[in-house]
Amino acid sequence: MRLLDLKINQEAVIKKVLLKDDKLNLRLQELGLYCGSKICILNFSPLKQTLLVKIFNSVFALKSEVAKQIEVEQL
Amino acid sequence: MKKIFIVGNPNTGKSTLFNSLTKSDEHTGNWHGVTVKEKSKVIKLGDEEYEIFDLPGLYSLNTFSFEEEVSVKQILNNQETNIIYIIDANNFKRNMYLLLQLMELKINLKICINNYKIFEKNGGSIDIKKLKEILNCEIEIINAKNQKVTKKFFNFTKINKNIKNLNNIEEKYKFIENIDKNTVKYDKNKVYGQSKIDKWILKGYIFIPLFIILIFFSLSFIFFLFGPVLSNLLSVLLNFFVKSPTIYFLKSINCSGVIIRIFDDAIFSSVLTICSFLPQVCLLYIFLSILEESGLISRIAFMLDDFFSKIGLNGKCVYTLLMGFGCNTSATFTSKNMSDKNSQIKTALITPYMSCTAKLPIYTVVATAVFGVKNFWVILGLYLLGIIVALLLAKIYDKTILKSKADDFLIEFPQLKFPNVKDIFHSSFKTSKQFISKVFGIIFSMSVIIWLLSNIGFNFRFCSTEHSILYLISQKISWLFKPLGLNSPYIICTLLVGLVAKELIVSSMLIFNRVSTSAMLVGSLILADSSISFNIATGLSFLVFVLLYSPCVSNIAVLYKEIGKKYATIGILVEFVLAYLISMLVYNIVRGNLVNCLISLLVAGVVVFSVLYLIIKAKKGQMCGSCLHCNKCK
Numbered sequence: 001m002r003l004l005d006l007k008i009n010q011e012a013v014i015k016k017v018l019l020k021d022d023k024l025n026l027r028l029q030e031l032g033l034y035c036g037s038k039i040c041i042l043n044f045s046p047l048k049q050t051l052l053v054k055i056f057n058s059v060f061a062l063k064s065e066v067a068k069q070i071e072v073e074q075l
Numbered sequence: 076m077k078k079i080f081i082v083g084n085p086n087t088g089k090s091t092l093f094n095s096l097t098k099s100d101e102h103t104g105n106w107h108g109v110t111v112k113e114k115s116k117v118i119k120l121g122d123e124e125y126e127i128f129d130l131p132g133l134y135s136l137n138t139f140s141f142e143e144e145v146s147v148k149q150i151l152n153n154q155e156t157n158i159i160y161i162i163d164a165n166n167f168k169r170n171m172y173l174l175l176q177l178m179e180l181k182i183n184l185k186i187c188i189n190n191y192k193i194f195e196k197n198g199g200s201i202d203i204k205k206l207k208e209i210l211n212c213e214i215e216i217i218n219a220k221n222q223k224v225t226k227k228f229f230n231f232t233k234i235n236k237n238i239k240n241l242n243n244i245e246e247k248y249k250f251i252e253n254i255d256k257n258t259v260k261y262d263k264n265k266v267y268g269q270s271k272i273d274k275w276i277l278k279g280y281i282f283i284p285l286f287i288i289l290i291f292f293s294l295s296f297i298f299f300l301f302g303p304v305l306s307n308l309l310s311v312l313l314n315f316f317v318k319s320p321t322i323y324f325l326k327s328i329n330c331s332g333v334i335i336r337i338f339d340d341a342i343f344s345s346v347l348t349i350c351s352f353l354p355q356v357c358l359l360y361i362f363l364s365i366l367e368e369s370g371l372i373s374r375i376a377f378m379l380d381d382f383f384s385k386i387g388l389n390g391k392c393v394y395t396l397l398m399g400f401g402c403n404t405s406a407t408f409t410s411k412n413m414s415d416k417n418s419q420i421k422t423a424l425i426t427p428y429m430s431c432t433a434k435l436p437i438y439t440v441v442a443t444a445v446f447g448v449k450n451f452w453v454i455l456g457l458y459l460l461g462i463i464v465a466l467l468l469a470k471i472y473d474k475t476i477l478k479s480k481a482d483d484f485l486i487e488f489p490q491l492k493f494p495n496v497k498d499i500f501h502s503s504f505k506t507s508k509q510f511i512s513k514v515f516g517i518i519f520s521m522s523v524i525i526w527l528l529s530n531i532g533f534n535f536r537f538c539s540t541e542h543s544i545l546y547l548i549s550q551k552i553s554w555l556f557k558p559l560g561l562n563s564p565y566i567i568c569t570l571l572v573g574l575v576a577k578e579l580i581v582s583s584m585l586i587f588n589r590v591s592t593s594a595m596l597v598g599s600l601i602l603a604d605s606s607i608s609f610n611i612a613t614g615l616s617f618l619v620f621v622l623l624y625s626p627c628v629s630n631i632a633v634l635y636k637e638i639g640k641k642y643a644t645i646g647i648l649v650e651f652v653l654a655y656l657i658s659m660l661v662y663n664i665v666r667g668n669l670v671n672c673l674i675s676l677l678v679a680g681v682v683v684f685s686v687l688y689l690i691i692k693a694k695k696g697q698m699c700g701s702c703l704h705c706n707k708c709k
Contacts, residue, residue, distance in 0.1 A: 023139065024483050029244045030135040032169055042269050046279030047381035050484055056168040059269055059488035061377045066483060
């Protein structure tokens with residue numbers, strides 16, 4: 001399943017990051033979105049174009065378009 | 076001289092530590108991108124001199140934004156230098172990644188752990204001894220706000236070899252996980268990351284109404300309830316304790332009449348009056364500081380990102396636009412934190428439409444004079460009009476000359492916290508100081524120049540205002556402003572001097588009208604027989620023109636520097652055209668003059684259709700979207 005398919009507060013492990021943008025891909029991995037790391041959605045913006053995710057103890061805002069391209073496995 | 080760089084992830088307290096070490100007063104805030112360029116200061120400890128650098132925050136040495144490039148350039152160009160690396164105890168794992176990257180370079184390193192008390196309060200602890208053993212490096216728990224400067228603090232460990240051979244990101248994070256397991260303890264019952272309040276307020280149907288209510292009440296508090304009372308009080312006090320005794324003294328020593336007039340008309344009537352707006356400026360800055368310090372700006376950016384992405388921007392521009400309500404010039408600098416160049420240019424171009432504190436005295440004076448107690452609604456309307464025009468313009472820019480690529484809005488959420496009252500007052504005191512120094516610097520000198528220009532003719536002799544240089548120049552171009560109802564040369568004079576600094580508009584009004592400071596706020600400025608008078612139509616037309624026309628000289632200079640000649644020129648021209656068209660429309664609508672209203676609508680229509688034509692052409696692929704005359708894309 002994709003990160004965007006997760007429900008709020010559901011935990012998952014990242015399986016694959018399928019982004020074509022290498023720079024963004026690298027940045028996400030460096031922020032902790034690498035294969036095997038735990039991730040959890042905390043909230044969505046009103047039109048669900050942006051979401052809040054928890055990586056380690058940090059909270060990041062991320063575009064839904066990006067979340068669609070992150071494959072996860074629900075824990 | 077030893078060079079020391081303060082490095083770390085965004086929002087870990089680098090600028091706060093820099094301020095403590097160097098006794099500086101640099102801007103700090105609970106939002107990434109507050110520092111967009113490096114700052115440095117030299118301090119002396121005994122015989123040794125240290126140059127301390129505060130670098131913009133970064134997550135990695137692989138840069139992703141402009142401010143990260145600034146930091147990485149400095150670090151890589153100054154290898155074997157001294158680095159103080161700040162770790163936020165609450166974000167230990169993520170902060171460790173950049174540290175491992177830095178440890179691969181040959182540097183002298185000292186690790187400082189900040190915000191440890193908050194981490195402890197949340198039930199966490201870090202075994203510093205063990206961490207020192209693993210990293211083999213100097214580590215100290217600090218309080219960035221009150222860090223004492225001692226020679227011992229500048230003890231660094233030379234990093235000669237990698238602590239482990241870590242080739243890729245996953246390996247690095249596995250190593251970090253390992254360190255975390257062995258040295259950091261978390262309270263298992265505690266949920267780290269998002270606060271309970273966040274869970275409640277970050278819902279569209281709660282947050283957006285709350286945000287509107289917050290803005291409405293804050294503005295009414297500043298402009299209607301508390302601000303004017305304090306301004307009036309200060310105005311009376313300044314008049315009583317400064318103006319009257321000085322004039323009395325000058326008369327008692329038989330000072331020349333010209334000097335007394337300069338003091339009375341130019342210095343006291345204008346400079347002291349602008350000073351009396353200090354309480355309102357202060358309150359506005361307190362409001363902005365609360366938003367910034369509490370971490371609310373990130374929440375606003377997140378909730379409004381959907382909307383901003385529809386106009387080719389993203390939530391990150393919220394910070395720049397909100398800061399624009401304080402000062403457009405300093406806000407323009409912060410547009411650098413937009414990840415895409417076109418988004419940066421767009422944000423910089425729409426920032427001047429946010430009514431800055433310099434426009435506040437103009438709104439208050441004219442709106443009070445024309446609308447009396449209903450002035451609040453006019454001021455609120457002007458603020459809203461500026462926002463609406465800015466958003467529409469951003470959309471038009473996005474569809475024509477400044478197309479943005481699909482944006483990757485990627486920001487970190489700082490913890491939501493109650494702002495420290497001391498910090499809020501300190502920040503507003505600092506901005507008030509800047510306001511006063513501006514008033515007694517440029518406004519003071521310009522007021523004297525305006526007074527001279529409005530009292531000296533082309534033959535360089537004193538004359539009546541009607542024969543003065545400023546009046547005659549304004550008279551020559553008054554035909555241009557006739558369609559806006561602003562054909563009085565006095566009003567045109569105020570608009571001309573407003574190009575230098577907006578505060579000068581009120582200043583020049585007072586010089587022309589010779590109004591005393593204490594009488595101003597009750598609306599006696601615009602008397603029927605005074606030089607400058609407004610009715611509802613001309614008053615509104617004037618206010619709209621002031622809101623939309625060119626920003627001040629310092630903002631123009633920053634625009635040219637930050638976004639280049641081409642876009643800065645386009646932006647300023649657009650501002651003049653919009654100011655002219657919308658003022659003309661407002662003037663004719665209020666007067667109910669149908670014919671003129673139709674003519675102004677026609678002119679506005681021609682302009683709008685020309686823009687739409689460009690948009691459609693760009694959409695059809697006949698233009699590349701980044702220039703106005705391109706045939707290459709055919």
